[in-house]
Structure formats: structure tokens, C-alpha cells
Amino acid sequence: MDRREAVKSVAFLIGGALSATTIATLFDSCNEPGKNSENLFTSDQEKLISEIADIIIPTTAKSPGAKAANVGPFISMMIKECYPEDAQKAFVKGLENIETRSKKDFGKSFLEISVKEREQLITKVRDETVAAQKVESDANEKAMKLEMDIERNKPEKERANPTAVKDPQKTTPQFFAIARDLTMLGYFTSEVGATQAYEYVQIPGRYDGCVDLKPGQRVWA
Amino acid sequence: MNLNTKATAQNTYDAIVVGSGISGGWAAKELTEKGLKVLLLERGRNIEHIKDYTTAMKKPWEFEHRGRLTEAQKASHPVQKRDYPYQEFNESFWVNDLDCPYTEIKRFDWYRGFHVGGKSLMWGRQSYRLSDLNFEENAKDGHGVDWPIRYKDIAPWYDYVEKFAGISGSNENYPHFPDGHFLPPMEMNCVEKSVKERIEKKYNRGRIMTMGRTANLTVEHGGRGSCQYRNLCSRGCPFGAYFSTQSSTLPAAVATGNLTLRPFSLVNEIIYDKETQKAKGVRIIDSETNEHIEYFAKIVFVNGSTLGSTFLLLNSTSPEHPNGLGNGSGELGHNLMDHHFRCGASGQAEGFDDKYTYGKRANGVYIPRYRNVGNDKRDYVRGFGYQGGASRSGWHNDIAELAFGGDFKDLISTPGIWSMGLGGFGESLPYHENRVYIDKSKKDKWGQPVLAIDCEFKDNEAKMRIDMMNDAAEMLEDAGIKNVKTYDNGSMPGMAIHEMGTARMGLDPKTSVLNKWNQMHEVKNVFVTDGSCMPSTACQNPSLTYMALTARACDFAVTELKKGNI
Numbered sequence: 001m002d003r004r005e006a007v008k009s010v011a012f013l014i015g016g017a018l019s020a021t022t023i024a025t026l027f028d029s030c031n032e033p034g035k036n037s038e039n040l041f042t043s044d045q046e047k048l049i050s051e052i053a054d055i056i057i058p059t060t061a062k063s064p065g066a067k068a069a070n071v072g073p074f075i076s077m078m079i080k081e082c083y084p085e086d087a088q089k090a091f092v093k094g095l096e097n098i099e100t101r102s103k104k105d106f107g108k109s110f111l112e113i114s115v116k117e118r119e120q121l122i123t124k125v126r127d128e129t130v131a132a133q134k135v136e137s138d139a140n141e142k143a144m145k146l147e148m149d150i151e152r153n154k155p156e157k158e159r160a161n162p163t164a165v166k167d168p169q170k171t172t173p174q175f176f177a178i179a180r181d182l183t184m185l186g187y188f189t190s191e192v193g194a195t196q197a198y199e200y201v202q203i204p205g206r207y208d209g210c211v212d213l214k215p216g217q218r219v220w221a
Numbered sequence: 222m223n224l225n226t227k228a229t230a231q232n233t234y235d236a237i238v239v240g241s242g243i244s245g246g247w248a249a250k251e252l253t254e255k256g257l258k259v260l261l262l263e264r265g266r267n268i269e270h271i272k273d274y275t276t277a278m279k280k281p282w283e284f285e286h287r288g289r290l291t292e293a294q295k296a297s298h299p300v301q302k303r304d305y306p307y308q309e310f311n312e313s314f315w316v317n318d319l320d321c322p323y324t325e326i327k328r329f330d331w332y333r334g335f336h337v338g339g340k341s342l343m344w345g346r347q348s349y350r351l352s353d354l355n356f357e358e359n360a361k362d363g364h365g366v367d368w369p370i371r372y373k374d375i376a377p378w379y380d381y382v383e384k385f386a387g388i389s390g391s392n393e394n395y396p397h398f399p400d401g402h403f404l405p406p407m408e409m410n411c412v413e414k415s416v417k418e419r420i421e422k423k424y425n426r427g428r429i430m431t432m433g434r435t436a437n438l439t440v441e442h443g444g445r446g447s448c449q450y451r452n453l454c455s456r457g458c459p460f461g462a463y464f465s466t467q468s469s470t471l472p473a474a475v476a477t478g479n480l481t482l483r484p485f486s487l488v489n490e491i492i493y494d495k496e497t498q499k500a501k502g503v504r505i506i507d508s509e510t511n512e513h514i515e516y517f518a519k520i521v522f523v524n525g526s527t528l529g530s531t532f533l534l535l536n537s538t539s540p541e542h543p544n545g546l547g548n549g550s551g552e553l554g555h556n557l558m559d560h561h562f563r564c565g566a567s568g569q570a571e572g573f574d575d576k577y578t579y580g581k582r583a584n585g586v587y588i589p590r591y592r593n594v595g596n597d598k599r600d601y602v603r604g605f606g607y608q609g610g611a612s613r614s615g616w617h618n619d620i621a622e623l624a625f626g627g628d629f630k631d632l633i634s635t636p637g638i639w640s641m642g643l644g645g646f647g648e649s650l651p652y653h654e655n656r657v658y659i660d661k662s663k664k665d666k667w668g669q670p671v672l673a674i675d676c677e678f679k680d681n682e683a684k685m686r687i688d689m690m691n692d693a694a695e696m697l698e699d700a701g702i703k704n705v706k707t708y709d710n711g712s713m714p715g716m717a718i719h720e721m722g723t724a725r726m727g728l729d730p731k732t733s734v735l736n737k738w739n740q741m742h743e744v745k746n747v748f749v750t751d752g753s754c755m756p757s758t759a760c761q762n763p764s765l766t767y768m769a770l771t772a773r774a775c776d777f778a779v780t781e782l783k784k785g786n787i
Contacts, residue, residue: 033295033296034292055625055626056625056626057625057630058626058627058630059627060627060628060630060631062631062634063631063634065627074287078286078289081286081291081292082286082289082291082292083292084292119626122625126623126625129623130622130623161677161678161679161683162683162686163561163677163678163682163683163686163711163712164328164677164711164713165328165563165710165711165712165713165716166711176623177623180623180625183625185287185289186287187630189281189282189284189287189288190281190282191280194280194281194282197630197634198615198634200281201580202278202280202451203449203451204449204450204451204579204580204581205449205450205580206450206579206580207407207408207448207450207578207579207580207581207582208408208578208579208580209408209409209411209413209414209578209582210408210411210414210576210578211576211577211579212575212576212577213574213575213576213577213636217577217635217636218635218636219614219615219633219634219635219636220578221281
């Protein structure tokens with residue numbers, strides 16, 4: 001059995017589900033720390049963040065959306081307080097890009113176009129992000145394989161300790177990936193998201209390892 | 222002169238315990254219950270049970286950053302932030318790394334909590350006995366020195382501490398996996414039950430899967446409430462439902478009326494008296510005022526955490542003990558070990574779409590060691606156990622990459638795939654060259670020199686990890702789990718927070734620091750009963766063993782004291 005294809009499975013036991021982008025952004029110690037600048041975003045950009053979040057997690061028949069959970073201000077705050085400088089810059093640039101493209105494609109600010117148009121635009125940005133991440137991860141994988149080949153050809157004494165934690169590969173912070181991560185985090189941990197999309201029980205009091213799934217059962221927050 | 226005598230009398234106790242974590246709390250309880258006046262010294266602040274668990278009842282949306290760290294926290298906690306334990310949820314339980322630097326000759330992740338209760342507040346609570354397989358292995362394969370005890374020496378003390386602490390779990394009657402005095406086990410979920418059945422059938426119980434044995438109460442016990450299944454233990458439990466100093470040993474010690482607890486007391490040196498050839502007390506730095514104060518006692522228990530204790534011993538030099546207290550062997554600071562982990566497999570369980578769980582269980586399943594047991598011989602020595610579990614998340618298989626929108630939200634709000642994973646915890650060997658020593662080129666916030674740590678895993682661990690990964694995948698596949706993927710995320714010493722060794726027990730004073738009673742060979746009234754005493758790591762989570770060794774050492778120390786031998 002050849003199982004060299006080790007997968008990045010961060011902390012299965014803690015139940016965390018962070019994307020690769022988030023991991024690279026949050027744990028890469030080489031990044032310059034972010035500066036908590038009050039003026040990182042213009043007031044229009046703050047509005048833009050709220051609207052984009054509401055496209056990522058909109059209101060449906062089943063539960064309210066990101067706007068109702070006040071996710072926009074949460075994202076702005078998180079970018080200012082919890083992200084390194086390169087991610088902050090990429091995020092601002094991403095907002096500018098959305099606005100430029102909205103004007104080019106629809107002749108109006110993102111704040112003024114219809115939900116359908118917003119979805120179209122965000123879908124494009126998403127597809128480009130997926131493509132960019134694919135290019136980067138392919139390149140990283142290639143580099144890693146090359147590194148492993150070089151490593152294998154070294155005399156044993158010079159080889160890196162095979163048990164060591166490898167430094168995370170540098171990935172470019174992507175606006176949409178960050179926006180989506182923070183929208184999901186902010187929404188599902190908000191009171192609205194946790195109690196109306198998910199189901200929140202503060203003190204379960206017991207554990208039942210095998211219950212029948214009820215119709216309409218929601219995920220436990 | 223009179224004043225000094227009076228001050229000395231005021232500062233004199235029967236026993237001093239250095240450190241208030243898992244083992245220090247036990248030492249305080251045992252010694253006070255045996256009638257000794259005990260001074261319990263803790264370098265950090267006090268944390269009062271329940272009252273000071275400030276985040277324990279917070280709802281997810283009451284955390285400003287929803288658990289994540291700010292750039293400012295990452296800057297002040299460059300070590301603590303390296304792995305998952307340091308989060309917004311209990312950030313005040315972890316040290317500011319800038320206050321207490323250390324030198325990494327090689328990377329070593331040192332997780333610390335300076336407060337009453339120490340890591341007993343944040344520990345993982347998994348509680349397993351060591352067996353004679355473990356106690357005999359050093360002697361058999363020649364790594365490290367022989368354990369000076371065998372299972373029969375410690376078994377009654379495992380009984381004793383389990384009964385008090387409250388450990389839930391199943392008796393299994395499985396070789397080298399001693400049963401104990403357990404509260405009812407937590408329940409496996411339906412996927413885990415199925416995996417258990419299939420693995421045990423496939424290997425004819427040559428491998429077993431049992432419910433994690435954990436220091437969480439499944440029923441009320443000793444006046445403490447039972448687990449409420451919130452899975453928020455690391456914030457401190459308002460129900461007292463897991464074992465910690467605060468919930469368990471400290472109240473018992475306080476109840477005797479014999480305990481004095483002094484927080485903000487960083488013990489900087491054990492004072493050696495060359496007339497009696499014993500320790501006469503300790504010198505502390507008040508960590509708030511920087512005042513230096515001396516306390517005196519007939520016996521000293523050192524429970525400052527593995528590396529904290531060894532730092533204290535190395536820092537306690539005198540003309541008679543120029544290389545650290547009780548370090549005639551030269552072994553003090555050597556043979557540092559930790560478990561290696563972050564290696565295993567996971568996959569998806571099919572056929573349970575109509576089942577879900579209720580409540581959040583802060584526990585998983587356990588597969589005890591089966592490698593290098595009996596006729597099994599591998600290309601490495603020792604072995605590993607697995608921790609793991611199954612859970613059902615909101616993730617569904619058909620979700621596109623970076624999906625968004627209303628349908629996506631509605632879909633991930635419903636229970637999706639079941640996943641099941643197994644992660645190995647492997648034994649590491651006691652290598653003499655894996656060591657710590659005092660580095661005088663730096664100072665901590667309190668003016669002390671710092672520890673230099675030079676430790677790495679080696680070939681034996683690397684070989685074991687291949688089995689840890691492949692065996693996990695094989696068993697999951699045997700159990701019908703689909704889409705099984707292996708992982709090896711690498712493991713740096715320190716990450717498991719099971720650091721052990723550096724003041725090992727042994728039969729021979731020439732090659733060990735402590736005798737079979739955790740008593741220093743060379744300084745008979747000093748006992749060291751935390752992780753530093755371990756001659757090997759085994760692969761089981763170690764804290765229960767520290768508890769048992771501590772209670773056993775306290776019993777011996779008081780008997781010896783009464784006999785006038787120390």
C-alpha cells in the first residue's frame with residue numbers, strides 16, 4: 001500500500017474546518033503583522049463588504065442571511081485585527097476590483113446593481129479565484145516534489161528530519177477566499193446563524209451517540 | 222536577630238510543594254491529608270474554581286473574534302500560537318511568550334500556563350495506566366535506564382487516584398492495557414460502534430477499540446457534577462465535571478485546614494544545607510513585586526512541570542551541587558521526550574445517513590498498542606496507540622469548490638457526511654543528547670536565566686510513523702470506511718504537550734536523578750513527581766501516571782519523615 005499522498009488534515013479531533021488559504025494566512029509566521037488601521041476601508045467599502053457577504057450567505061426561506069447577522073462589520077473588524085499586512089492589502093485590492101468591474105460590466109457601483117448581477121460578478125470572481133488557487137497549488141506541488149527529489153538524493157546526514165513539521169507553503173492571499181471564510185465564520189457563529197440556520201443548545205446535558213435523524217434536522221452549532 | 226528568627230518561623234512549614242498543576246495539586250492534597258502543614262507555591266495568578274472561568278458560559282457570538290487570534294496576540298504569543306491550543310476561547314490560560322523566553326537549539330514548542338491549576342485546567346483528560354510492557358521495555362531493548370518500579374508497585378496507586386479523580390471508561394481485559402476503577406464509559410456513536418465491531422472481528426480482538434478513558438465524570442462523583450456534554454472543557458468547567466486542581470485536589474487540601482496557597486510565587490532556587498545534606502527550603506521571586514523571599518520546610522515536592530522542575534533543579538547550585546541540585550549523575554536535563562503524533566488516516570462512513578448525535582462529547586475512541594507486542598516485530602522498537610472518533614458535519618460531498626449562495630447555505634446547515642479518523646500517539650525514545658540546559662545569555666521578565674532546549678525525534682520515531690499512518694488506513698478500510706486518506710503533518714517535540722524526562726527515576730544514582738520513590742538520590746528530602754521523572758514515555762497519555770506516582774511518593778515521604786529518616 002503506497003500512501004505517500006499525505007493530506008493536510010488539520011486537527012481532525014478539534015473539528016476545525018479551516019481552508020488551506022486560512023491556514024496559510026493565519027499561521028504563516030513570515031508575514032508582516034497587520035496594522036490595525038481604523039481607515040483601512042472607506043465607508044463605501046464597508047457597505048460593499050456587507051453586500052458581498054449577503055451574496056455569499058443570503059436570506060433564504062429557511063434562515064436569514066449574512067446581513068441580518070451583521071456579518072459585514074464583523075469581517076471589517078477581523079481584517080483589521082486578525083490578518084497580516086499582505087492579506088489586508090489583498091482584501092482592499094479585491095474590493096476595489098469588484099467595484100471597478102461592476103462599473104465596467106454594469107455601468108454602476110456594486111451597491112447599485114441587482115442581486116442577479118451581483119451573483120454574476122461574484123461567480124466570475126469565484127471562478128478566477130479557484131483557477132488562481134489551482135495554478136498556485138499545482139506550482140507548489142511541483143516545487144514540493146522537486147524539493148523531495150533533491151532531499152532524497154542528499155546523503156542521509158544532510159537530509160531534513162522526516163518527522164519535522166514542514167513550513168507551510170507560501171500562498172497568495174485571495175480576496176474571495178478570505179471574504180467567504182469570514183462570512184461563513186461570522187454567520188454560523190452569530191446568534192442568527194447559530195440558532196436559525198444551525199441549532200444551538202447551550203447545555204445538552206447528555207450525549208446520545210445514535211439518534212434518528214428528524215426531518216428538517218439542522219447541524220448543531 | 223529576634224526579628225529574623227520570627228520571620229523564619231513564620232515562613233516555615235512541614236512541606237513545600239512547588240507548582241499547583243496536576244501533580245502539585247495531588248502532592249498538596251496527600252500531604253495535607255496526612256497532617257502536614259503545606260505551603261503550595263504557584264508562579265502565576267490565582268484562578269478560583271468556577272468564578273474565574275470567565276469564558277466558560279459564553280456563547281459563540283460573545284467572542285469578538287469567534288475564537289481566532291488577533292495580530293497583537295500572535296505577536297505576544299509567538300510559541301503558543303504555533304498550534305491549536307491557544308485560541309481566544311481560553312487565551313488567558315496561556316503564557317505570554319515574551320515574558321518567559323527560551324532558546325530553541327532546535328524547534329521545541331513549549332506550551333505553558335502560569336496560574337493556579339496549571340495545565341490541569343487545559344489538559345486533554347485522557348487517562349491510561351502504563352503496564353509492565355512499558356515498565357520493562359527500557360531494560361529489554363536497552364534504551365534509557367530500567368524503570369525502578371513495576372506495575373505491581375504502582376497498581377494500588379492507580380486504583381487510589383482513579384477512585385478520587387473520577388475516570389470514565391470501559392474495562393477490556395486486553396493485554397498490556399490494565400483495567401481500572403472506572404465510572405461508566407461515554408457512549409460511542411453509531412459509526413464508531415460499527416468500526417469497533419469490524420476491527421475487533423477482523424483482528425479477532427488482537428486489536429481493540431474502546432471508549433476513551435477520560436477524567437470527565439459520567440455520573441456525579443465526589444460532590445462534583447457530571448459532564449453536560451458541551452465540549453468546552455478547556456475554558457474551565459463550571460460543573461466541576463473534569464478533574465483539575467481546582468475541581469478536585471485543591472478543595473480537598475483546603476478542607477484539611479493545613480494548606481497555605483501562595484500564588485505569584487516563582488520558585489527560583491531550592492536552598493541546600495550542606496550540614497544536613499538536605500534542602501532546607503526555597504527562595505522565591507514574588508512575580509508581581511519581584512521581592513525575594515525564603516520559605517523553609519522539612520520536605521520539598523517539585524511539581525513545576527517537566528521543564529519547569531528541571532530548570533529549578535539546574536538553577537539550584539551550591540558548592541556541593543555545582544551542576545544543579547542532585548545532579549551527580551550528570552543526567553539532569555537529559556533524556557527529554559515527548560509523544561509524536563499528527564499522523565494517521567481518516568475517511569467517510571456510508572450507510573448512516575439516517576442517524577445523528579445529540580450533545581457534544583469531549584472524548585473519542587482509543588485503540589491501545591498492539592505493535593511490538595508478543596510475536597509482532599517491527600523495524601522500530603516500542604509502539605503507539607490511536608485516538609480518534611467519528612462525527613457528522615454539515616459538509617456534503619457534492620459541494621463545489623468555494624461554493625456560495627442560498628442553496629449552499631441551506632445545504633451545509635443540514636447534517637452531511639460522517640467522517641471517521643484515527644490519529645496515532647507514538648512513544649519516543651530517551652536519547653541522552655535530547656536535553657535542556659541553562660542559557661545565561663538571556664533573562665526572563667523576572668531576571669532569571671532561561672532554558673535552552675535541544676531535542677529532536679529520530680529514526681525510530683520516523684519509522685514508527687509510517688506504521689501509524691498505514692495501520693490507521695488499513696483498519697479504517699477493514700471497517701468499511703470509504704475514501705480513506707492518510708496524513709502525516711509532522712510532529713515537533715513539545716507539540717503533544719506530553720514532555721517527559723530530564724530528571725529520570727532509576728535504580729542507579731550514577732545514571733539517574735530520582736530513586737524508585739521519586740526521591741532525589743542525593744538529596745533525600747526532595748521529591749520530583751511530575752513528568753520530568755519519567756524514564757520512558759510509553760505511548761499512553763501520561764498524567765494519570767504522574768498522579769499515581771505523586772500519591773505514592775507522598776505516602777513514602779510522610780512515612781520516612783515520621784520514622785525520622787528525612
